[in-house]
Amino acid sequence: MNLPILLFGIVLSTFYGALFHFWKGGSILRLGILVGASWVGFWVGHFIGDIAHITFWAVGALNTGMATVGSGIFLLLGDWLSLVEIKKK
Numbered sequence: 516m517n518l519p520i521l522l523f524g525i526v527l528s529t530f531y532g533a534l535f536h537f538w539k540g541g542s543i544l545r546l547g548i549l550v551g552a553s554w555v556g557f558w559v560g561h562f563i564g565d566i567a568h569i570t571f572w573a574v575g576a577l578n579t580g581m582a583t584v585g586s587g588i589f590l591l592l593g594d595w596l597s598l599v600e601i602k603k604k
Contacts, residue, residue: 560588
């Protein structure tokens with residue numbers, strides 16, 4: 516994987532996280548959580564697609580389809596986890 520593909524993946528996953536935050540709303544901390552979750556999910560989805568030989572919407576060496584699915588799953592998990600409130604006694 517070369518540098519332009521890596522940068523494209525970072526930009527695309529950041530866009531997914533920011534778009535999800537725009538849709539759901541929240542604080543700047545929540546934006547950081549969602550963008551981080553999107554980054555992790557994007558690359559996990561890409562590598563799982565490579566290992567399982569599942570490829571769609573490929574852009575060069577980047578398995579954009581599976582990466583997008585992974586990003587979406589991690590964004591939903593990050594959203595759910597960010598709603599948990601810790602109660603102090």
